[in-house]
Amino acid sequence: MSVMTHSAADYTLDPASFATIARITHAHAGITLNDGKRQLVYSRLAKQIRKRGLSGFGEFVELMQSDAQVRREAIFALTTNHTKLFRENHHFDHFAQALRPRLIEAAERGRPVRLWSSASSSGEEPYSLAMTLLGDNRAAGARLVQRDVAMLATDLAPHVLSVAKAGRYPGEMAKDVPERYRRVWTTMEGDQMVMAPELKRIIAYRQLNLLDPWPMQGKFDAIFCRNVMIYFDEPTKARLIERFAELLAPGSFLYIGHSERVIGPATDAFEPAGNTIYRRRG
Template sequence: MSAAAAPMQGEFHLSDGDYETIARMAHAHAGIMLGTGKRQLVYSRLAKQVRRRGMADFADYVALLRNDADARREAIFALTTNHTKFFREDHHFTHFAEHVRPDLLARSERGTPVRLWSAACSSGEEPYTLAMTLLGEDRAGGGRIAQRDIAILATDLAPHVIATAKAGRYPADMARDIPDRFRRTWVKPVGDEIAMAPELQRVIAYKHLNLLESWPMRGRFDVIFCRNVMIYFDEPTKARLLERFAGLIPAGGYMYIGHSERLIGPAATMFDSVGHTIYRRRG
């Protein structure tokens, strides 16, 4: 952190020292790297917390963060970037539909369990997109597929976005990101919102999970999506996380990462690139 950075001026005073404390906390608890370029983002996200608690400035808030685990978790949730949309980076879902889905459906028809993981799922758009793509364009056929031993695990650090995802309701204008063939089948307009079909919700299990802590899952995943979250981590944290993902993907399984991310560390030798930010586990 540059000592030359000017204190943030605004409704509340954010000194260099307080900012550095917040940055260290974010890295220690969530692996988030906050350089000086993130100062305005930190101020805008956390000033709401300072105001809500009736505090005079960030010094009081940082003192609270040092001693209150619940307040620290709340700050991490506020700092977490949750921008997403349906069918984001749609080339991933095109690849999944054409090259991965047929084998998964054939295996599920034989009674073999199929498991997918949407890590850092945010408010649910990614796992719902994955479920639509997996179940297909026909409602009756998709309903039959949903009855098989198929499950999508969707996890995120922030409980409030998990709650949104579980509800499966979004502003109506978000429907524009869903291709017509899927929107007609799986999305129902409800007033000024859209609701995800029950079949989609049936195959998705939402759980709170910090990717940097222990994972309760013991089984393997045929496919893991972890997109646009590792950009906030330092290189050693990325390498460890990718190696852990690799350990849960069997030979022939797939991993999808964000458009500006790459495989590093031991995991880089465990996968073959089969498309832009799409990797298949060697074996």
Template sequence: MATRTTDSPTAEDREFAFSASDYDYLRAMLKEKTGIELGPTKHNMVYARLAKRLRKLGMNGFREYIEFIGSDAGGDELGTTLNALTTNLTKFFRENHHFEHLATTALQEIRARAVSQGRRLRIWSAGCSSGEEPYSTAITLLRSMPDIKQWDAKILATDIDTEMVRRGTAGIYPAAALEGMPADIPRKYFEPYGEDKVRMAEEARNLISFKHLNLVAHWPMKGPFDVIFCRNVVIYFDKDTQRVLFDRYANLLAPGGFLYIGHSENLFGITERFKLLGRNIHRKIA
């Protein structure tokens, strides 16, 4: 999960009336429902993402749209609004040093523990967007663990955006998304799918369960997880929400489990339950 850019009209060019109070309402609603903080300067972004919904619904302005999503009749539209306002930009093997650490260190430690604790492996991709992160994780497992079929190995991939969950489940991507990968990865783990598209190989898809999840709401899973990816997600939350979130992650991680966070994120002043190993790689210590 990370910032996506979009062409945003200026106030003079706007087709629909969009007042400061309209923006403040949407900003407060997003914080209440998802924990995500929108800055005070995102008016144009919000307008650009929601104006298409007003057109489709035949509405005259944002006040009418706000009244609609707050009504019983607009319950489904509320989910569409949240999907539009959450941000999704990702790619395969983004911040690749995390996957290198997973292959060379985390999985080796988990394998060593398996002698006494059994061949169980659980990884969570929290804020998985359209699936590139959990599929990169699945490929890393398949390349690093030739005996993966002999393990009880599962990857949980969650996101608040239901459309991203749908895309991840489908596992279909533009062929251009494979550019820059080592040659063996496209050959082994992707298959042609229509014109200029590819689909993840079945063995990778079978490792992952995609689920809708709001990180600031109830978590149905029990853990423990050996590894959690939460990258470029918490930058959208205030410090208090971050403290709660990382405490919950620590509670679900196995002793000594690993946490990967984004390059612009850090845990300083947020939690003392993790030890920094380097390059936004943390180990649970409490």
């Protein structure tokens, strides 16, 4: 008896299946999949179909509708996780110049310092932010770690959070880290770059869907939400920005992606402070 196997090329993504996948993805993750994303959906979900030994997209869509775990895995697969260390470096330059001195002073006085990387992916953004906060002096940075300083790093997909928690990256990524930080906060182990324990100590990684209720109660000094809202429709973007405004302390900053902008009812709560940087009024 022969066993039939399928390659990804054997499947057909019909319009009805694509429409259902798009509807489910929007409902559960806020991500909008227009027709231009059809090839991305095909390539990423065909792997899921093949792994499960299913006949095609029709059967897979039925499972997405009835099985929460299949649905979660499909949405994780569709989540784009392209990132790099010190991506859009002007944000970190601004943070170092405009916010870091104030945060260090506050920490020395015993006030909590709170940062949020709201779409942390595999950790490149929070580690970049942590290095910028701790600075290029290891002893001074270690003292700061002993204060009430914490960063929340969240993402929808647990598999990228596990990479982030490990804090180990291919050695070639070292070129993206400014030398003044690289020599202080990273080490090379074989062909891997390893993040220093002090960086890991101030970062708490948690799984979070930005569309769900948020457990955080206190105010943040800075929120990074970069290159996420490009996947949302306008009402979802507006509500997300409104929720960020509610959690940002007066005078704190919101950093968003290069092709994103602040929209909706919360617009008046912010004033421009740089290229895709907004200061919370008050």
